[in-house]
Amino acid sequence: xxxxxxxxxxxxxxxxxxxxxxxxxxxxxxxxxxxxxxxxxxxxxxxxxxxxxxxxxxxxxxxxxxxxxxxxxxxxxxxxxxxxxxxxxxxxxxxxxxxxxxxxxxxxxxxxxxxxxxxxxxxxxxxxxxxxxxxxxxxxxxxxxxxxxxxxxxxxxxxxxxxxxxxxxxxxxxxxxxxxxxxxxxxxxxxxxxxxxxxxxxxxxxxxxxxxxxxxxxxxxxxxxxxx
Numbered sequence: 001x002x003x004x005x006x007x008x009x010x011x012x013x014x015x016x017x018x019x020x021x022x023x024x025x026x027x028x029x030x031x032x033x034x035x036x037x038x039x040x041x042x043x044x045x046x047x048x049x050x051x052x053x054x055x056x057x058x059x060x061x062x063x064x065x066x067x068x069x070x071x072x073x074x075x076x077x078x079x080x081x082x083x084x085x086x087x088x089x090x091x092x093x094x095x096x097x098x099x100x101x102x103x104x105x106x107x108x109x110x111x112x113x114x115x116x117x118x119x120x121x122x123x124x125x126x127x128x129x130x131x132x133x134x135x136x137x138x139x140x141x142x143x144x145x146x147x148x149x150x151x152x153x154x155x156x157x158x159x160x161x162x163x164x165x166x167x168x169x170x171x172x173x174x175x176x177x178x179x180x181x182x183x184x185x186x187x188x189x190x191x192x193x194x195x196x197x198x199x200x201x202x203x204x205x206x207x208x209x210x211x212x213x214x215x216x217x218x219x220x221x222x223x224x225x226x227x228x
Contacts (some may be wrong), residue, residue: 001161002056004042004081004188008074009094009111016185017045024049027183033090034073040200042077053085057199062184063091063120065109065138071208074221083201090192091206095156099123099130102178109148110158110166113138118147118158118166119211135180138211138220141217143166147173154178162222179228 005016013030015038016023026041046052055058061078064071075091082089099107099121107130111119121136134145143163147170154166155178167174195204 001062001190001193001196002051003058003189004046004053004056005060005061005185005192006038006042006074006077007094007097007185007188008038008070009064010070010182012181012183013038013041013054014183014185015041015045016189017049017051018186018189019049019051023186025183025185027181027185029181030158034070038073038077042081053081053087056085056087057179058082058088058090058192058196059085060090060092060188061206062094062188063206064094065113065136065211066094068210071210073207075208078206079203084200087199088202089203090186090204090205091209092196093136094184094193095119095121095136095188095208096123096130097184097191098155098182099125100191101182101184102153104153104155104176104178106149107159108134108150108152108154108161108166108170108174110154110156112156112158112161113212116140117212118144118162120144120158122152124222141169144169148151149173152177155182156180157182 003018005013014149016025061074095109098109105125123130
């Protein structure tokens with residue numbers, strides 16, 4: 001099984017290449033240059049292993065939530081590569097990929113949504129599969145939903161900005177805080193595998209996941225925020 005995975009939902013540009021039981025990855029702090037470097041880096045990664053896109057069984061990508069621009073870049077690249085090679089394209093939820101990357105069985109995944117908000121969900125692993133324990137959504141730091149029980153791990157780049165608020169809210173329910181950077185492409189590849197049925201172009205769960213339609217404040221909204 002050969003799977004190319006990519007994630008551009010944060011300031012990092014991450015690529016992964018699964019070749020049977022081996023996995024190779026690239027993790028670059030790209031800032032605003034994702035669109036400039038992602039295709040050359042994909043070509044470089046494949047050529048290092050004497051592969052082309054048509055040798056792959058699928059392309060998997062982080063479908064969000066995260067940076068709106070980054071999600072669109074990953075989605076567009078994955079669609080283009082998959083369509084051109086007639087192979088499946090699978091989008092994987094980034095909150096779920098964070099949970100898988102953590103290596104824990106009870107995980108709160110939080111991604112900085114900017115605009116003073118957090119993309120958040122919680123998962124519990126039963127056997128080899130995570131089930132959603134908290135409805136994923138976009139929340140204000142002071143309006144986070146409640147967890148059930150103890151022994152949770154907290155993961156995701158929302159910690160960088162909202163660690164204090166999240167710890168205060170969840171209290172002793174949080175047993176461990178896992179800091180980044182987070183390389184989720186191997187988890188994206190792993191979570192995509194159950195959806196790879198045949199080597200045909202398919203759009204399976206490949207829609208971008210934004211969780212909100214509003215991408216930025218207007219000038220007037222920014223003024224009102226600064227006045228608070």
